[in-house]
Structures are given as structure tokens and as C-alpha cells.
Amino acid sequence: MEKEFLAIIAGVLALLFAFVFSNxxxxxxxxxxxxxxxxxHIHQGAMAFLKREYKYLAxxxxxxxxxxxxxxxxxxxxAIAFVLGAILSILAGYFGMNVATKANVRTAEAARNGQSKALKIAFSGGAVMGLSVVGLGVLGLTITYLFFDGNVQYLTGFGLGASSIAxxxxxxGGIYTKAADVGADLVGKVEAGIPExxxxxxxxxxxxxxxxxxxVAGMGADLFESYVGSIISALTLGAALVSKNILGNEAIIFPLILAxxxxxxxxxxxxxxxxxxxxNPQKALNTxxxxxxxxxxxVSAVLSKMMFGDFKAFIAIISGLLVGMIIGKITEIFTSADYKYVKKIAEQSQTGAATTIISGLAVGMQSTLIPIILIAIGILVAFYAMGGSQESLMGLYxxxxxxxxMLSTTGLTVAVDAYGPIADNAGGIAEMAELPHEVREVTDKLDSVGNTTAAIGKGFAIGSAALTALGLFASYAENTGITKIDVLNPVTLVGVLIGAMLPFMFSALTMESVGKAANKMIEEVRRQFKEKPGIMEGTEKPDYTTCVDISTGAALKEMILPGISAIVVPIFIGILLGAEALGGLIAGAVASGVLMAIMMSNAGGAWDxxxxxxxxxxxxxxxxxxxxxxxxxxTVGDPFKDTSGPSLNILIKLMTIVSLVFAPVIVEFGGLLMKLF
Amino acid sequence: MEKEFLAIIAGVLALLFAFVFSNxxxxxxxxxxxxxxxxxHIHQGAMAFLKREYKYLAxxxxxxxxxxxxxxxxxxxxAIAFVLGAILSILAGYFGMNVATKANVRTAEAARNGQSKALKIAFSGGAVMGLSVVGLGVLGLTITYLFFDGNVQYLTGFGLGASSIAxxxxxxGGIYTKAADVGADLVGKVEAGIPExxxxxxxxxxxxxxxxxxxVAGMGADLFESYVGSIISALTLGAALVSKNILGNEAIIFPLILAxxxxxxxxxxxxxxxxxxxxNPQKALNTxxxxxxxxxxxVSAVLSKMMFGDFKAFIAIISGLLVGMIIGKITEIFTSADYKYVKKIAEQSQTGAATTIISGLAVGMQSTLIPIILIAIGILVAFYAMGGSQESLMGLYxxxxxxxxMLSTTGLTVAVDAYGPIADNAGGIAEMAELPHEVREVTDKLDSVGNTTAAIGKGFAIGSAALTALGLFASYAENTGITKIDVLNPVTLVGVLIGAMLPFMFSALTMESVGKAANKMIEEVRRQFKEKPGIMEGTEKPDYTTCVDISTGAALKEMILPGISAIVVPIFIGILLGAEALGGLIAGAVASGVLMAIMMSNAGGAWDxxxxxxxxxxxxxxxxxxxxxxxxxxTVGDPFKDTSGPSLNILIKLMTIVSLVFAPVIVEFGGLLMKLF
Structure with a gap:
């Protein structure tokens, strides 16, 4: 058990760097x-939200x-592993957001003296988040693994904690940000005619x-979940390989060392x-x-040869990395104004909003083709490189x-991802504090770069979601002892249909929640403009707190139903229709969830x-x-790309891991309905 | 082989009634x-379109x-069976449209003297279509069956002909009608300010x-496909039951007699x-x-008892009917202004088009929940009533x-469905011919009724698509000799992912086609208004023919790619990844296709x-x-509900039946990629 300590050292190192950057x-x-x-105000508002959110989550x-x-x-x-996973996920979000709400104003201040230092501060803020995510992730997993004497079963509990919090x-977070955004834009920019x-x-x-x-906080929890999810998926399959004497203990060590x-x-x-x-800040991030x-x-080539004696694992890893990077590039092609799709939406906008919407939806739907084919290729290459149909468990591993x-460099991709909102926030502060115009120009430039790198991060998130779900899915089959999930069996196909429906239902719920919350915000902003006419003349101060409270309250209220359903529905269907139908449900949910996620994220990005x-x-x-x-x-794209779309990636993994954790319960009680016949 | 002649008599009877009504x-x-x-003009334009369409189809x-x-x-x-299925599908559309374009003007003329006779003419027009569909369907199937000495294998060729034409x-048809509709509305109503x-x-x-x-013609071919598809699905499973000595010949006769x-x-x-x-015309249709x-x-209760000796088949049939009817009711609840969902979209429209779109999409997504659960219940009840897991083939039957x-009364539901556009057309003719205002009132009233009955028809179309696809899917497994379609196998899951992507891609293609065709139409109408200023003053005649040509040309050009892909992709994937992966593809396509179809149809209806x-x-x-x-x-809803949505129901069945027909080829050459490893 000594190699695991390398993982602990790496985790501590990440947290140490995060601490240094933060200071x-x-x-x-x-x-x-x-x-x-x-x-x-921003810091307090954000912390107040987290505090109230944590009460619910507690x-x-x-x-x-x-x-x-x-x-x-x-x-x-x-239960203990679950609590640990949940708490570490919360901590990752908390650390990241705490430092982000300090880095924003300091970035704005530094931008007074040009770009170089502002970039450094904003990027350091993002790096704190990124390194906290990976540090806490690897530490948490390794400690859980060691604490329970190498029994990987409890890691799934850890994963459930991380996924549900995510x-x-x-x-x-998605409802909060979009409600405030839509509310601020619609009344402020459109109705009152004041700038952003x-x-x-x-x-x-x-x-x-x-x-x-x-x-920041929402994305942090999201990537914490993806990161630990992928490692757990590999570890549990690795453990199955060990227990079947197909591989030695290196099957469990390898994913930890790779991470x-x-x-x-x-x-x-x-x-x-x-x-x-x-x-050139873009160059700095890219390098x-x-x-x-x-x-x-x-390193993965060396590790593959050292630990397994061949380059098969290396081929699997490379295929994942390549697929993720190309999906990122495709995402960029479909959502950047440098390419024809976004230009076409703009062109179609000349005949009105209806054609904007139709062409945007069409672009979103079209953009699913290549990523799905890439994911398919990635799955097949990784599967056949390691084992193939002769040794299917190896292939799944x-x-x-x-x-x-794909997710091994999460520390880096999150740093780039989280750097964007910090620069964005810095621009907002510069505007509100009426700093010279040049400051805003610097922050705008900082905000606009990093899009390419962020797109690659998105590609990794989408690609890894499908692959991780597939790995967890295989572990689910191992744990329930089912040997097949046969869609020729109508009961399984019923599971597939219900599973495919869930992402639609989930998206409907989250989109509606954004709508409801935004409406409340619109009413409040209108009320303030009406009752305090001095606001517009600058003689009266607007009441920021009530708006913050409205977003907070609405977001917390609206997150409960979709969150709880994601956990309850798989267990319910498993108990009612049995383990195989639940497997069908997961397959259906993964298929339609991945597609809806790509469609919604890309349509939203393209409209933007x-x-x-x-x-x-x-x-x-x-x-x-x-x-x-x-x-x-x-405006239609806002909930698409920032609320419903990204939530779907988590949803499919959460439902998979719920099924995996509750597998013993489903084996014991599953198929109630069938027992009636 | 005598009971089959009952089917021939019924088919001839239907055509006879259609002929009488038509005269x-x-x-x-x-x-x-x-x-x-x-x-x-309308008749010629429609016939010219069909003629050019038939050239391509030939x-x-x-x-x-x-x-x-x-x-x-x-x-x-x-091949012969295929050609017959295709030709009969064309004939059903041709008969229906030919009489519809005669009934429209006669309905308008009759409406001068009140409602009663106008209703009779319009409904008779619809009935010609309905009875042609079922008459040609049952006749064609029975003749094919008898001609090939009771070998049901060739029926799938017939089904492929019907599905591909559909x-x-x-x-x-969907591209044609929406391009013309959007073009006429956007330039005429919005820009020029002239009425519909x-x-x-x-x-x-x-x-x-x-x-x-x-x-009319599009829907006729669509329902011809659904109708014969469902019977073929039952017949092929019935034949499998006979060949395994589980049931006698009554398993094949029963579906024909039921039809x-x-x-x-x-x-x-x-x-x-x-x-x-x-x-009350609504009451007349309902009665x-x-x-x-x-x-x-x-009759189905009596037949079930007589032919199988018990009421099991009756329970299966009743469950189908009930599920179809309740889905119809749910469709009405989500798309009628009498209920809260449509009212909410209207309410949300107060804050602009973005909230209209968001709430409409959310309503469409939400509306998938109950239909999917109903389809699931229908599948389980029918499956366990007839056989269940002990005798799975019986259950599938x-x-x-x-x-x-569900589709046994297609003659009736198509009559009601096709009656709507006839009344609508009559109203258009009344308007264009400047008949008294009362005439338009009568036709408007006729047009507005029948919505409830039409909704039930839609419910049948959606529900039956899923069940028919499932039945055909089972036959596919029989024909390829695969014993399972196991989504735990990553290759199969790759099939599921690709299959789930296809309806997205297909919808993107059809939505874009509508956009492209509508844009051409918009340009042409603008050009005419600009070059012939006399049109608006009534001194110059507009050039109708060019607009008809544009719609015709665009519709025909744009239908080719989606149509061909639906046939080529399943065969390609089958050959590349093998029969099991192709099974996964179908399952994925059915799951996401049914969901997208419900979502798009209902969102479109609700917006309307x-x-x-x-x-x-x-x-x-x-x-x-x-x-x-x-x-x-x-406007966004138009291609949703009239082009992409309804096409998806056909797409999933077409891909299933392509796989079924080409099963021998896939068995022989399938899994090329796997053979490389």
C-alpha cells in the first residue's frame, strides 16, 4: 500500500499550491x-447564497x-463515504468561490496598470479553484480507499455524495445566475435603457x-464530480479485474497514479x-x-509500459484525450462566430426572431452528429485496445x-474555465465603480480569451460524461449480478423509454425554474424603478439586497424537485421493474441525456x-x-447553455451512481411488479 | 385459406364506399x-406537385x-412486394388528395346555404381518404400474403415500400406546406398587412x-404506413409463433380479421x-x-374468445386502445387553450418572444412524461396479458x-383528420372568391371542430409508432437470429448512442429545409410586390405559378437527403458493427425519436x-x-408540428423495417469492423 501515498502527496501538493496562490x-x-x-456586496451575496444552500444540503x-x-x-x-464525498464537493466550490470573489476586484484594480498583472491575478483565482478540485478529489478518494482497507465498494458512496451535491x-447556481441575468438585462438594458x-x-x-x-461554485462542484466519477469508474472496474485474477493490484493503483x-x-x-x-494572454493560457x-x-505512456508491460492502456488514454480535444474543436466550430454556423444564425435573424430560433435549434441538433461519432470511436478504440469482446471487462476498464x-488535467482546464467569470466580474466592478474606460477594455480582452481552451474543457466534460457513465454502468452490472441488459426484453425497453424521457423532463423543470425566478426578478426591478424614481437620476440607492434574496430563494426552492427526482426515480424503477429494466433506464438516460446536453449547450453558445x-x-x-x-x-440560449445543458451531464452520472450504490437494495427487492404476474 | 377472403371483402368494401362518396x-x-x-389553381398545383414527386419516387x-x-x-x-407497397401508398395519397381538392370548393359552395351540407361534403372528402388508406392497406397485404403462399417474409418488403414513400x-409535403405558409404569412400578413x-x-x-x-397526401401516406406497419408487425410475429408450434394458423389470421x-x-x-x-358538427363526428x-x-372480444379461446388478446387490444385514447387526451391538455399550459405560454408572451419560446419548449418537454408512462404501461399490460417473460414471443405478439x-379504426380517424384541411381550404377559397362573410364563418366553425377527435388520432399515431416499432424490432431479432441486444456490450451501446442521435440530426435537416424553402418563398413574394406594384391595388394579377414552383422544387430537393439517409444509415451501421449494434441503433432511435416527436408536435400545437x-x-x-x-x-412551432415531429414517427419505423428487410444481408456481411480486430 505504498504507491497510494504518491496520490496523497500529489493531492496535498495541489492544495498547497492553491493555498499559496490564494494568499x-x-x-x-x-x-x-x-x-x-x-x-x-458581491462577496457577501455569494457567501450568503452558499450558506443558505449548505443548510438545505446539510x-x-x-x-x-x-x-x-x-x-x-x-x-x-x-454513509460515511457519502458524507465525505458531499463535504469535499462543497469545500471545492467554497474555496473556489471564496477566492474568486476576492480575485475579481483585485483583477479590476490591477487592470488599471495594464493587462499583465490582471491576467496573473484572474488566472491565479481560477487556479485555486482548479487545484482545490483535483487536490480534494484525489485526497478524498485515496483516504476513503485506504480507510476501508482497499474495499472499493465504499468509493461509490463517495461518488454519490459528490454527484448529488454537484x-x-x-x-x-444555474437558476440563480440566469434569473439575475435575464432580470437585469430585460428591465435594465431593454426597458430602462441603461448599460450592462x-x-x-x-x-x-x-x-x-x-x-x-x-x-464558479456550480462549475467547481460539477467538475469535482466528473473528476472523481471517472476515477471511481476505473477503480471499481480495476477491483473487479483484481477479484477475477485478470489483473494484479496495479489495476487499482494505475488510475490513482495517472490522476x-x-x-x-x-x-x-x-x-x-x-x-x-x-x-498575448491567449498564448499564455494555451502554452x-x-x-x-x-x-x-x-507520463501515461511510461506508466502504461511500466505497470502493464504494454502500451494498451496508453492507447485507451490517448483515444480519450484525442476524442475530448476534437469534441472541443467541434464545439468551437459550432459556437464561434469565426465559422459558418453562427454566421448563418445571424443572417437568419434578419427575418426575425422565429428564424433565429429555428436555425439555432437546427445548429444545436446538427452539432450532435460528430461528437456522438467521436464518442463512439473513442469507446470502440479504448474497448478493443484493452480487451475487446474476448475480455470484455478489460475493454470496459x-x-x-x-x-x-481526459480529466487528468482537470486542474488546468478548471483554472482556465474559472478564470473567465473572474475577469467578467472584474469588468462589472470596473463599470460599477466608474473606473476609467481602459480598465474595462482590459478586462473585456481577458474575458474574451481562453474561449478556445474553455471549449476544450467542455469537450472533455461531454466526452468524459458518456465514458464515465459507461464505466459505472458496467460496475452496476457487476454489482447486481445481471449478465445482460437486453433491450429485446420489453421490460428493459420500457426502462430505456423512461430513461430517455427523464432528461427531457429534467430540462423542462430547470428551464421553467429559470423562467419563474427571472419573472420574480423582473417584477422586483420594475417595482424599484417605479417606487424610487430617484434611482435613475442617481439620487436614490437601489435596494440590491432584495434582488439577491429573490435569486437566492428562487434558486434554492427550484433546485429541490429536480435534485430529489434524480435520486428517487432510479431507485423506484429498480424496485418496481427490476435490475435489468433499471439498466435499460440508465442506457436510455445516457443516450438522450448526452444528446440533449450537446444540443442545448451548443445551441445556447451559438445564439450567444x-x-x-x-x-x-x-x-x-x-x-x-x-x-x-x-x-x-x-435569452432562450441562456438557460440552455448555463442551466439545463450542463446539469444533464451530472444527471446521467448521478442516476448511474445512485443505481450502483443502491444495487444491493435493488437486487434484494427489485422487480416487485414482475412478482405480481 | 378462406378466412383471408374476409379481409379482401372488407378491403373492397372500403374502396367501394370511397368510390361512392367520391362520386x-x-x-x-x-x-x-x-x-x-x-x-x-389549387387542384392543378397539388397534382403538379404529386406528379413531380412521383417522378423522383419512381x-x-x-x-x-x-x-x-x-x-x-x-x-x-x-422487390415485387416492395414495389406494391410503394405504389399502394402513393395511390392512397393520390386518391385522398384528388378528392380533397374537389371537396374543398364544393364545401365552400355548400356553406352558402348553412352548415349541414358543407359538413357532409367535407367529411365525405375525408372519408374517401380514410377508406382508401385502409382498403388499399388490407387488400395489398392480403394479396401479397396469398400471392406468396402465406410466406410473411415478403410482407416486410411491402412494409418497406409503404414506409419509404411515407x-x-x-x-x-411538410416542407412544401410550411414554406408556403411561412412565406405567405411573413410577407403578406406581416409586411404588406393584407389578411390571410x-x-x-x-x-x-x-x-x-x-x-x-x-x-392530406402526406398524412395519408403516413397513416397508410402506420396501418400496414402495425399489421405486418403482428403478422410476422404470428408467423414466428406458428413456425414454433406455439400457436396455430389463427395467429396469422387474427390480425387480418381484426383489421x-x-x-x-x-x-x-x-x-x-x-x-x-x-x-352540432362536433357531436356528429364524436358519435x-x-x-x-x-x-x-x-368484435375484438368475440374474436379473441373464438379464435384463441380466451380474452388475453382482447386485454392486449383494449390496453392499446385505452393508451392511445388517453395519450390523445393528454395531447389535448397540453395543446388546447382550454387548459393551463397554453394559457401559461400566452401569459409568458407578455415578456417577449424569448419567454414564449422557453415556456413552449418546456411545455413540449414536459408533455413527454405521461405519454411515455402510458406507452410503458401499454407495453407491459399487452406483454404480460399474452405471454410475459415465460413466453416472451407471445407477449411480443x-x-x-x-x-x-389502436389503428383498427384508422379509416375513421383519417376521415376526421383529413376533414380539417378540406374545411380550411374551403375557407381559403371563400376568402379568395370574395364570398359573403357568413360562408367563411361556417367553414371556420367546421375547421375548429374535430380537433378533439383529431387529437385522439394523434395519440394513436404516437402510441402505435412505439408499439409497432417494438413488434418489428422483435421480428428483426428473429430474422437475424440474435438472441439478445445487450447494452452492456459497448458495441451495442455505441449503436444506441448513434441511434439516439439520428432523430436529432433528422430534425435538424428537416427544420433547415423548411427555413431554406421559406426564405426562397419570402424573396419571391417580395420581388413580385416590388416589381408589380399593381398587385396591391388590384390592377395586376400576382404570379401564383412561380410560388407554387418554388415550393414544389424546394420540397422535392430537400426531401432527398433525409429520406435516403434513413435507409442507408441502418444498413451501413449493420454491416460495419453487426446485427446486435444495429439492434441497439434501432432501440436508441425509437427512444429518442418517440420523445422528440411528442415534444415537437406538442410544443408546436401549444404555440399555435x-x-x-x-x-x-x-x-x-x-x-x-x-x-x-x-x-x-x-412560426417556430410550424416546422415542429407539421414537418419534423410527424416525420420522426415514420423515421423510426422505416429504420426498423429497413433493418428487418435487409436482415439477411446484415447476417451475411455484418460486423466488418469487428472482423478487423
Missing amino acids: QIKKESDGNERMKEIAG IFIVVIAVIMTVIPSLGWKT LFARVG DDPRNPAVIADNVGDNVGD SAGIVASIIGVVIARNSKSE GTYIGGILVII GIALAAVG NAKKYIEGGVYGGKGSDTHKAGVVGD | QIKKESDGNERMKEIAG IFIVVIAVIMTVIPSLGWKT LFARVG DDPRNPAVIADNVGDNVGD SAGIVASIIGVVIARNSKSE GTYIGGILVII GIALAAVG NAKKYIEGGVYGGKGSDTHKAGVVGD
């Missing part, structure tokens, strides 16, 4: 009184832990808080990007990302390794950039009818 | 010169027939032609509805529909019978009625900003 950020100047005040965690403890086939050990955080981030807008603080709770190597590579990449002397990626590739490979493209001056530019149509597309 | 319609007055001229039919003939494992017999007709169906609008004839080629009984019940229902003395339905229920039961609800006077009524938002929703 360095805090030492920077946080600007003048006005900036401090605004940043204080109840949820305790209830599930008690249920697990009283079910004999699960027991207190699973879903709540993503859905809650104008301090007279009562929803402006809520909007900036939203960027933090949605795009540890990925952490070290991420740290090196982060340090390079952060200290880059390049004047770091590519160096990190290349390091992982080299290869698929799981491909996902671990089509609007920006029009704002750049084509087809009449800002204020034209074409632009108005583009704004409609962007 | 009676022709005897009615077709109005004044102006009406004759307009009706002539090439397609010949090519596929030749391919079938040269493949030894298929042979000329399958897809082309639905897609082509104004003869000054150059696209007005194309718009009315579209109602015929889309809603024949359904034809007789439909004729009785049609005659009752047609000759009803009720002043006929209910009597037809009750007759089928009674039960599922197929449930679909036959939300717009009408606003036009009724709420939230500012016609011309208000809320109304404009409602119009955006309706």
Missing part, C-alpha cells in the same frame, strides 16, 4: 472605497446518510453574484501560464494547457481509463455568439431589428 | 366561375427494387396547395357521422367515432396486437393555440407586442 491574491490591493464596497446529506445506515445492505460505512449546485453593469440597476449585484455561484501525474502536470502548466511573459497535456501523454485520461457577432456591426448592428432577434436567441 | 362529392356544385378558377423505387433483386438473399419477390411524402388568404398574395395558392400536399372488423366498424362510423342530423370504437371493442387495435388564444383578445389581443411574441412561437 498571493489576498495580498494584492483591492482598490478604492467604492470598489471595496461593491466587491463586498438536511439532504443527513437524511440520505441515515437512510443508508439503516439499510443493512448499505450500512454506515457507505447536481444541486449546478441547478441552483450599471450601478443604478437593482439586479446588478445579483447578476455579478450569479456569475460566482453559477459559473496524480495529471495533478503534477496541471501544477506545472498552471505555473507556466501564470508566469508567462507573453503579451500552459499544451505543456500540461503533453506531460500527461508522456480501457473505456474508464480513457475518461480518466450570433448576438455578439451582430453587435459587432453586421446586419445593422446593435439596436437593429436583426439585433433584437439575436437577443431573443441569446 | 357523390363530384356531383355537387363547384360554385361560380371565380371559385372554379381558384379551385382549379426512380427511387426502381433503384431499390433492382438492388433487392440482385441481392441473392432478398430476391425479386421481396417518409418522402411526409417530409416533402388574400388573393393579392402571390403565395396564397401555394399556401392552399400546401394544405393538400402536406396535411377487417375495424374497416367495417369504420364504415359504419363514417356513415353515421356523415348522415347525422345533429346541428361516429365512438360508435366505431365501441364496435371494434365488442400481444404488443403488436395492441398496435393493430397560444397565438390563437392571444388573438382571442387576451393580453392586448391581435397586433399587441404579446401577440407578436405569440406569432414567433407559432
